[in-house]
Amino acid sequence: MLRMSDVFLVGNGAGFSGDRVDAPIPVVRSLVARGLPAAMFFECLAERTIALAQIEKRRDPEAGYEPMLERLLEPILADCAGAGIPILGNFGAANPMAAARCVARLARRLGLPALRIGVVTGDDVSDAVDLAALPAHEADAGFDLSAWTLVSANAYIGAAPLAEALARGAQVVVAGRTSDPSLAIAPLMHHFGWAEDDWQALAQGAACGHLLECGSQVTGGVFWDPGCKDIPDPANIGFPIAEVGRDGSLVITKPEGTGGIVDLRVVKEQLLYELHDPAAYLTPDVVLDITGVTLDQAGPDRVALRGARGHARPDRLKVTACYEGSWLGEGEVSVAGPNALARARATADVLLARVRQRGLGRRARADLVGVSSVHDSDDGALWRGYDGPEPPEIRIRLAVESATRDDADQAAREALAMLCCGTAGTAGARWRVTPRILTRSFLVPREMVPTEVTVREARAWN
Amino acid sequence: MELTDVPLHAVAHSRAGDKGNRVNLSLMPYDPALYPLLAGQVTEARVLALFAHRGATRCTRHDLPLIHAFNFVIDDALEGGVNGSLNLDGHGKSLSFRLLALTVRVPASSLPARG
Numbered sequence: 001m002l003r004m005s006d007v008f009l010v011g012n013g014a015g016f017s018g019d020r021v022d023a024p025i026p027v028v029r030s031l032v033a034r035g036l037p038a039a040m041f042f043e044c045l046a047e048r049t050i051a052l053a054q055i056e057k058r059r060d061p062e063a064g065y066e067p068m069l070e071r072l073l074e075p076i077l078a079d080c081a082g083a084g085i086p087i088l089g090n091f092g093a094a095n096p097m098a099a100a101r102c103v104a105r106l107a108r109r110l111g112l113p114a115l116r117i118g119v120v121t122g123d124d125v126s127d128a129v130d131l132a133a134l135p136a137h138e139a140d141a142g143f144d145l146s147a148w149t150l151v152s153a154n155a156y157i158g159a160a161p162l163a164e165a166l167a168r169g170a171q172v173v174v175a176g177r178t179s180d181p182s183l184a185i186a187p188l189m190h191h192f193g194w195a196e197d198d199w200q201a202l203a204q205g206a207a208c209g210h211l212l213e214c215g216s217q218v219t220g221g222v223f224w225d226p227g228c229k230d231i232p233d234p235a236n237i238g239f240p241i242a243e244v245g246r247d248g249s250l251v252i253t254k255p256e257g258t259g260g261i262v263d264l265r266v267v268k269e270q271l272l273y274e275l276h277d278p279a280a281y282l283t284p285d286v287v288l289d290i291t292g293v294t295l296d297q298a299g300p301d302r303v304a305l306r307g308a309r310g311h312a313r314p315d316r317l318k319v320t321a322c323y324e325g326s327w328l329g330e331g332e333v334s335v336a337g338p339n340a341l342a343r344a345r346a347t348a349d350v351l352l353a354r355v356r357q358r359g360l361g362r363r364a365r366a367d368l369v370g371v372s373s374v375h376d377s378d379d380g381a382l383w384r385g386y387d388g389p390e391p392p393e394i395r396i397r398l399a400v401e402s403a404t405r406d407d408a409d410q411a412a413r414e415a416l417a418m419l420c421c422g423t424a425g426t427a428g429a430r431w432r433v434t435p436r437i438l439t440r441s442f443l444v445p446r447e448m449v450p451t452e453v454t455v456r457e458a459r460a461w462n
Numbered sequence: 463m464e465l466t467d468v469p470l471h472a473v474a475h476s477r478a479g480d481k482g483n484r485v486n487l488s489l490m491p492y493d494p495a496l497y498p499l500l501a502g503q504v505t506e507a508r509v510l511a512l513f514a515h516r517g518a519t520r521c522t523r524h525d526l527p528l529i530h531a532f533n534f535v536i537d538d539a540l541e542g543g544v545n546g547s548l549n550l551d552g553h554g555k556s557l558s559f560r561l562l563a564l565t566v567r568v569p570a571s572s573l574p575a576r577g
Binding site: 047048138222223225228229264265268269270271272273274275276277278290291292293294295307328363364365367369373374375376377378381382397399400401436437438439441 | 471475476477479480481482484486488490492515516517524526528529531533535541543544545546548549550551555556557559560
């Protein structure tokens with residue numbers, strides 16, 4: 001029989017930068033009410049989020065961390081501090097020190113000047129590692145990056161430095177790039193005293209982190225398909241909580257009184273999410289093998305996972321580098337009613353012809369939203385071949401990759417011009433220009449990525 | 463036994479994930495009894511063909527019989543990947559529903575009743 005003192009709870013408060021900011025509140029309420037040792041983590045860094053943050057930091061040296069940080073932590077910080085629930089997150093993005101100062105200001109404002117805030121740095125290797133000398137591991141395809149400018153290069157840090165910050169008393173641990181599951185593994189390592197080469201225990205932690213790292217995706221988000229896979233109260237999906245046992249048990253659940261669902265279907269979907277070889281899911285802490293995993297519905301909104309296996313961690317760390325060097329121009333207009341399909345096709349062809357004629361883009365694409373877009377190819381194979389019924393409305397979208405901001409803007413404005421030059425009844429133009437970030441990843445020896453842990457009280461972060 | 467052609471969506475569910483220019487699509491029948499039938503019909507070649515118009519080059523299917531799941535990994539399906547793509551859905555998150563439109567032939571008795 002498992003004693004409750006041998007159970008540690010891990011709650012997730014965000015699955016990406018842009019997640020629901022009120023999601024952490026019921027999770028923390030549940031953790032506090034249950035009274036078991038627990039931690040909260042926030043995953044806020046998609047592949048290129050850090051590059052966009054780096055661009056922000058160039059504009060303002062105190063920016064470049066998760067813009068919703070204060071909004072996410074304000075309602076829960078005092079409760080977590082009071083209940084001894086540490087908070088970990090990669091919300092430091094490109095500027096963990098500035099993020100720590102933000103948390104410190106918030107803590108002081110909430111009357112918590114003694115709150116211990118830890119920062120893990122060292123993931124930013126843009127100056128330390130000569131990437132040009134390394135072979136690419138994964139890359140956005142078909143691009144010659146020699147003409148591009150490096151914006152950021154960050155290693156996926158493992159759990160050990162995060163656990164060290166906890167060992168030094170940190171109540172909030174701010175990191176930049178970490179491996180997502182490591183944010184959940186670190187408090188487990190710290191609580192259970194797992195060794196860095198206890199592959200079996202770490203596999204349990206990695207499975208926990210992998211299932212929780214996308215927040216509501218394991219409690220009904222991305223899952224619900226009305227009429228087929230319904231979930232209760234989708235406006236208030238409860239974010240996940242894992243119960244991790246010293247004996248290797250792992251149960252996924254969610255706070256009482258929240259929407260969403262935890263059942264075998266949703267857990268299977270998230271278990272395989274962004275996973276390639278199920279025998280070798282690579283994290284900096286352990287290689288996770290889920291081929292022996294079994295799942296059981298252990299109660300309402302409770303799924304137990306068994307059989308995760310661990311293998312020795314990779315000896316190299318993944319570094320993702322982000323480059324800038326081109327611009328994306330997008331423009332859209334709508335048509336509706338009789339003959340909409342013919343008008344939409346003609347509009348798409350004219351937009352592509354205008355971009356070609358003016359030499360504005362390296363690549364261009366047109367979509368007929370309502371006929372075919374997200375499933376289509378750059379050459380519009382699906383909408384060009386479409387012979388189904390006439391849709392009531394179609395939105396025509398032009399997307400152009402250009403070498404300069406001005407070219408991208410001019411290309412996008414071609415959609416605007418269709419308001420007067422286009423087919424009958426063309427309406428609703430919108431256009432925008434955004435910088436394009438390309439990524440390429442490399443594998444680097446661990447010793448090239450030394451990390452540093454700084455822990456100070458809120459009053460001392462200035 | 464009476465057989466009927468249905469989209470996979472009638473008997474299975476799926477989720478898409480991405481890494482670089484590669485997409486993975488999980489596939490799970492609602493009824494575990496259909497697992498062998500899907501294993502026979504939802505082949506790597508058929509799934510690759512769904513993404514031929516986007517230049518996909520390879521499809522690998524990993525089978526997870528203990529949880530009655532398949533994981534399809536499709537290379538070069540994202541026209542450059544999340545950042546390089548001009549697609550509105552650079553992540554390919556909507557592509558699970560391209561897989562779910564694939565036709566399979568199943569016993570009529572295996573179709574779930576839907577209200």
